Amino acid sequence: MGEKENESDWEDVLSQVNCEIISFSKNDLIDAFVLSESSMFVSKRRWILKTCGTTTPLKCLSQLIKLASLNGYKIITDLFYSRKNFIRPEAQVTPHKGFTEEVSYLDTLFPNGRSYCLGSMNLECWYLYTFSRSDMKLSPGHMINEGVESDPDQTIEILMQNLDQNAMSVFNKKNILSASDATSMSGIDKILPNMHIDDFLFDPCGYSMNGINEKGEYMTIHITPENLFSYVSFETNVAMTNYRNLINQVINTFKPGKFIVTIFANKCSLAYETMKELEVEYSKESHWKRTDMQCCNFPSYNLLFAQYSYNGKNNCSI
Numbered sequence: 001m002g003e004k005e006n007e008s009d010w011e012d013v014l015s016q017v018n019c020e021i022i023s024f025s026k027n028d029l030i031d032a033f034v035l036s037e038s039s040m041f042v043s044k045r046r047w048i049l050k051t052c053g054t055t056t057p058l059k060c061l062s063q064l065i066k067l068a069s070l071n072g073y074k075i076i077t078d079l080f081y082s083r084k085n086f087i088r089p090e091a092q093v094t095p096h097k098g099f100t101e102e103v104s105y106l107d108t109l110f111p112n113g114r115s116y117c118l119g120s121m122n123l124e125c126w127y128l129y130t131f132s133r134s135d136m137k138l139s140p141g142h143m144i145n146e147g148v149e150s151d152p153d154q155t156i157e158i159l160m161q162n163l164d165q166n167a168m169s170v171f172n173k174k175n176i177l178s179a180s181d182a183t184s185m186s187g188i189d190k191i192l193p194n195m196h197i198d199d200f201l202f203d204p205c206g207y208s209m210n211g212i213n214e215k216g217e218y219m220t221i222h223i224t225p226e227n228l229f230s231y232v233s234f235e236t237n238v239a240m241t242n243y244r245n246l247i248n249q250v251i252n253t254f255k256p257g258k259f260i261v262t263i264f265a266n267k268c269s270l271a272y273e274t275m276k277e278l279e280v281e282y283s284k285e286s287h288w289k290r291t292d293m294q295c296c297n298f299p300s301y302n303l304l305f306a307q308y309s310y311n312g313k314n315n316c317s318i
Contacts, residue, residue: 025196052233085124191219
């Protein structure tokens with residue numbers, strides 16, 4: 001996005017989502033917002049919004065496109081909308097009462113969009129809606145992700161559940177004094193050490209952080225530590241030739257009982273070929289049992305989806 005928009009513009013967009021800006025950091029390549037319900041990242045080639053709870057992210061499309069048009073953005077290249085199946089679907093509101101409703105809403109804006117369900121529909125699954133057409137002109141309701149397809153691009157997301165309660169205890173204000181203390185005591189600052197971190201500890205519990213570096217790469221973590229529905233999400237677009245070490249570092253930090261990994265990579269990315277590393281079944285000594293794996297090929301990107309559950313071994317690596 002350009003330099004014309006300001007905080008009030010983003011507040012107008014986010015008012016449609018039912019969340020607010022808590023904190024803001026930036027460098028020459030990327031703006032990062034910690035929100036009351038997760039995070040937003042803005043750069044010249046993309047716009048990313050991550051939300052949780054009962055937010056309504058799809059409702060902000062028209063306002064977003066109005067803002068984009070004012071900044072001279074006329075072409076959409078790729079759209080990705082994804083989420084894990086809801087823990088409490090009955091709590092959601094329109095247009096997020098179910099994936100079918102979300103798809104119907106998006107189809108009115110993207111006539112050639114496609115929807116997918118990866119994983120087990122009656123257990124744990126991950127939904128994806130995608131659209132790709134590099135020559136499409138921007139019109140009301142279209143999300144934007146203007147970029148050059150030849151630029152390397154990749155994203156890894158790790159969604160964790162049933163977290164270790166000792167690991168979660170540092171994200172509760174009765175046990176810790178500040179967000180920076182939670183960041184250092186948990187080891188979050190060591191996952192990708194070159195990130196400039198903007199963190200926030202909620203009252204009475206809960207944690208969010210954004211990290212950005214001088215390359216314009218980002219990292220974001222959001223934590224719900226309560227025992228009955230503990231959940232941690234991790235995401236970054238840092239380029240790596242092999243993500244296994246990063247995955248191991250993340251899961252050893254939070255110690256989940258089960259987790260999902262998704263990796264997107266375009267053909268120019270270092271990760272495009274090395275995603276195959278995760279397709280290999282791990283040894284019987286592994287701490288984790290892979291319960292599902294699927295791969296998809298899109299016009300510009302490949303996607304790998306893998307799901308793991310704890311198998312009781314002492315080795316903490318996949």
